[in-house]
Amino acid sequence: LIRLASPESIAKAAGLIRQGELVAFPTETVYGLGGDATNDRAVARIFAAKGRPSFNPLIVHLADREAALALGRADSRTHEIAARFWPGPVSLVMTRAAACSVSLLASAGLDTIALRVPANPVAQALLRQAGRPIAAPSANRSGELSPTRADHVASSLGDGVALILDGGPCAIGLESTVLDLSGAQPILLRPGGVSRESLEAVLGPIAVPEWSDHPERPRSPGQLRSHYAPRLPVRMAAENVGADEALLGFGRDLPAGAAAALNLSRKGDLLEAAANLFAMLRELDRPGLRAIAVVPIPERGLGVAINDRLRRAAAPRGN
Ligand code: TXA
Ligand code: MG
Numbered sequence: 001l002i003r004l005a006s007p008e009s010i011a012k013a014a015g016l017i018r019q020g021e022l023v024a025f026p027t028e029t030v031y032g033l034g035g036d037a038t039n040d041r042a043v044a045r046i047f048a049a050k051g052r053p054s055f056n057p058l059i060v061h062l063a064d065r066e067a068a069l070a071l072g073r074a075d076s077r078t079h080e081i082a083a084r085f086w087p088g089p090v091s092l093v094m095t096r097a098a099a100c101s102v103s104l105l106a107s108a109g110l111d112t113i114a115l116r117v118p119a120n121p122v123a124q125a126l127l128r129q130a131g132r133p134i135a136a137p138s139a140n141r142s143g144e145l146s147p148t149r150a151d152h153v154a155s156s157l158g159d160g161v162a163l164i165l166d167g168g169p170c171a172i173g174l175e176s177t178v179l180d181l182s183g184a185q186p187i188l189l190r191p192g193g194v195s196r197e198s199l200e201a202v203l204g205p206i207a208v209p210e211w212s213d214h215p216e217r218p219r220s221p222g223q224l225r226s227h228y229a230p231r232l233p234v235r236m237a238a239e240n241v242g243a244d245e246a247l248l249g250f251g252r253d254l255p256a257g258a259a260a261a262l263n264l265s266r267k268g269d270l271l272e273a274a275a276n277l278f279a280m281l282r283e284l285d286r287p288g289l290r291a292i293a294v295v296p297i298p299e300r301g302l303g304v305a306i307n308d309r310l311r312r313a314a315a316p317r318g319n
Contacts, residue, residue: 001154001159001161001163001164002150002151002154002164002166003163003164003165003166004166005026005122005125005165005166005167007125009163009165010122010125010126010129010165011129012163013025013126013130013163013165014126014129014130014131016162016163017034017035017036017042017126017130017132017134018036018130018131018132020035020036020039020041020042020045021035021042021045021162021163022034022035022042022045022046022049022160022161022162023035023126023161023162023163023164023165024139024147024150024153024157024161024163024164024165025122025123025126025136025164025165025167026120026122026123026150026165026166026167026168026170027061027089027118027119027120027123027136027170027176028088028089028118028119028120028123028170028171028172028193029089029118029146029170029172029173029174029175029176029192029193030138030139030146030147030148030170030173030174030175031138031139031146031147031148031149031150031152031153031164031170032059032061032123032134032136032137032138032139033046033049033050033136033137033138033139033153033157033160033161034061034126034134034135034136035134035135035136036130036132036133036134036135037058037060037061037102037103037106037132037133037134037135038101038102038103038132038133039103040103040104040105040275040276040279041271041272041275042103042135043058043103043105043106043135043275044105044271044272044274044275044302045271046058046135046136046137047105047274047302047305048160048271048274048301048302049141049157049160049161050137050140050141050142050160051141051142052142052305053142053304053305053308054304054305054308054309055105055108055109055274055305055308055309056108056137057106057107057108057110057112057113057114058106058107058108058114058135058136058137059091059114059115059116059135059136059137059176059178060102060106060113060114060115060116060133060134060135060136061115061116061117061118061123061127061133061134061135061136062115062116062117062127062133062134063117063124063127063128064117065082065083065086065087065117067133068082068086068115068116068117068133069082069115070097071094071096071097071100071101071102071113071115071133072092072094072095072096072097072100072112072113072115073094073095073096073097074094075181077181077186077202077203078092078094078181080202081179081181081199081202081203082117084202085194085198085199086116086117087117087118087119087124088117088118088119088193088194089118089119089172089174089175089176089177089192089193089194090116090176090177090178090179090192090193090194090199091114091115091116091176091177091178091179092114092115092116092179092181093112093113093114093115093178093179093180093181093182093189094112094113094115094181094182095111095112095113095182096111096112096113100113101133102133102135103135103275104278104279104282105274105275105277105278106135107278108278108309109277109278109281109309112180112182114178116176120167120170120171121167122165122167123167126165138175139152139153139156139157139161139164140152140153140156140157141156141157144156146175148169148170148173149168149169149170150164150165150166150167172193174192174193175190175192175193176190176192176193176194177190177191177192177193177194177195177196177199178190178192179199179206185207186199186203186206186207187206187207187208187209188206188207188208188209189209196208229312229313230281230282230284230285230292230313231285231287232246232284232285232286232289232290232291232292233290233291233292233314234291234292234294234310234313234314235291235292235293235294235314236294236296236307236310236311236314237294237295237296238255238293238294238295238296239255239295240255240293241255241256241257241258241261241293242257242258242290242291242293243257243258243259244259244289244290245258245259245289245290245291245292245293246258246259246260246261246262246284246285246286246289246291246292246293247260247261247262247284247292247293247294247295248261248262248263248264248280248281248284248292248293248294248295249261249262249263249264249295250263250264250265250268250273250294250295250296250297251263251265251266251267251268251295252266252268254295255293255295258293259286259289260284260286260289262276262280262283262284264276264277264280264297264306270297270298270300270301270302270303270306271301271302273297273302273303273306274302274305274306277306277309281313294310297310
């Protein structure tokens with residue numbers, strides 16, 4: 001499972017990424033659990049391997065600055081920070097570009113995307129050979145510490161990953177700084193490898209929400225400013241559907257009569273359902289309808305995260 005990083009093992013890892021498999025790889029901060037960011041199923045696999053009970057947006061890695069900036073709406077501030085700190089240990093949150101090819105699931109349904117250009121040579125070589133953006137959270141199971149050595153990854157994720165590239169211990173050993181540049185006021189979402197002071201030297205004052213001092217406490221997408229909720233109310237565990245409702249199905253034998261219907265997974269596969277969730281919610285969120293009715297989704301595996309997301313969408317609005 002663990003292979004020392006070499007031209008051969010990196011080529012093998014790049015091939016696995018292109019096939020939609022998961023590969024753990026070193027960055028200068030911590031080891032990442034990587035999958036093809038443009039492949040919904042590969043991204044769904046990342047969430048399954050992490051065993052996370054909710055969808056948290058993922059950092060998307062690229063080999064070079066221009067390719068990274070093209071995926072988001074980068075203003076002059078963003079270009080300046082990128083020129084100064086990329087490649088390096090900072091991730092920048094931007095509004096997704098209109099032509100952004102990255103899976104909506106990697107953004108956990110948000111209108112923003114976190115982008116990073118790592119400096120580690122193994123990460124660089126993997127990204128270049130894979131030839132596509134790689135979504136990668138830290139390569140640990142949910143709730144555990146971020147891994148800084150290949151054997152940490154093996155003991156945390158085991159066979160949830162096709163290959164672990166061993167590039168030795170991570171030089172920094174602390175996660176990247178997450179800086180939100182999607183709004184007028186820069187916000188430090190997570191302290192990390194690049195200091196607040198060095199970012200402020202370029203940007204001026206950066207807002208620091210009080211919860212960002214607790215990097216181990218995952219932020220729920222509900223706390224995020226640009227959080228996407230469907231405009232229509234969501235009705236869960238629906239056993240029937242009205243003629244003025246959209247239906248989001250799962251499995252066979254669905255209630256009939258909806259104004260519009262999509263199926264998360266006809267064969268009842270939760271991985272496929274997670275891969276389809278955000279794109280289908282958006283597609284069903286049509287003007288003129290009363291609600292999106294969602295049939296029951298099993299509360300196991302990725303179903304837990306899917307139901308968590310649907311519950312947030314179904315919760316009363318207005319706050
Ligand atoms: O050093 C690192 O950043 C490592 C290496 C592998 O790159 N990755 C990492 O990823 O720590 P993860 O998933 O464990 O943490 C990503 C952080 C989370 O706090 C997440 O909420 C935030 O970045 N994040 C990602 N996309 C975001 C977005 N669109 N808006 C706000 N926060 C976002
Ligand atoms: Mg993490």
